[in-house]
Amino acid sequence: MTTRRLSSFSRRLVLAACGTAAVAFAVPAWAQATYPSKPVKLVVGYAPGGSVDMAARVVADILTAKLGGAVVVDNAPGAAGVLAAQRVVSSPADGYTLLVGSSNEMAATGLVNPAQKYNALVDLTPLGLVATAPVMLVAGPKVPVKNVDEFIALVKRNPGKYSYGSSGVGSTLHFAGELIKQRAGVFMTHIPYRGTAALTTDLVGGSLDFAIISPTAAAPFIKSNRITALGLTSAKRFPTLPQVPALGENAQLKGYELTGWFALAAPKGLPPEIAQKLSAALKAGLAEPAYQRRLEEGGSIPATGQEDLTRIMREDTNKYLGLVKFANMRD
Incomplete structure (x- = not known):
């Protein structure tokens, strides 16, 4: 009698252990490993040495320092940043392919370029403003x-x-x-x-x-x-x-204002935990004087980390739309 009870109890333990293992295997791979577990790529749609590239290299250093993993810049120039943004939009939303983009490909070009197949407001996950860039x-x-x-x-x-x-x-x-x-x-x-x-x-x-x-x-x-x-x-x-x-x-x-900007974004569908981690790392880095100086030396005004990037993208897109109509712009 005792033996049968022990066997029944043992079976329940085995079944419980199997259920726990099944749940563990159901958790996405990114949740099992500490992010980042491999190098993160920052895609930039402009050539090395330009203002967007300079901002991207500051972001790469910030994320490398704050996340404890390698973050590298990958320049993919062409079509005013659109080619790079399209590449990021088409990448897996796992936090390993990110965009350091500008107001061009994240707010403006879609209004005049019929070849652009993505909608930045829909197809990107905004992670944070990096800097504004007056011209x-x-x-x-x-x-x-x-x-x-x-x-x-x-x-x-x-x-x-x-x-x-x-x-x-x-x-x-x-x-x-x-x-x-x-x-x-x-x-x-x-x-x-x-x-x-x-x-x-x-x-x-x-x-x-x-x-x-x-x-x-x-x-x-x-x-x-x-x-x-x-x-x-x-x-x-x-x-x-x-x-x-x-x-x-x-x-x-009087009242004239139209500045460019640089920002960090990811493909849509990025897991919230990774998005929060990236945004927090960027914000912490932008608060440090050494990174602020580097952005200023590159011709930018560092962001504070308090900006609402989604709102900025939406408002600038609307502003640009009015100018498209005024100038009858065509690509």
């Missing part, structure tokens, strides 16, 4: 203007005579230029370039009148007096360029 209106050496008032007066007197360049149709730089035209009531011809290098060459050489360009790319030519800085697109002056006014300071462009 700058500059004048070439053959244009007789030294400030925003002179720029507006000259272009108004000569509608259609002058041109401005940007890094491409539907880029943040293009939208910044169209917003200037809309607010100031001026007409200039937009000339899209495939990158900053060719744009800068034409600008400095005098074949391009004006340009919307990043402060980092413009700085050496401003210092050597080969181009003239007219104003920044941010609401306030940039800390490292205090002598350059914000465009919104001018009475004719």
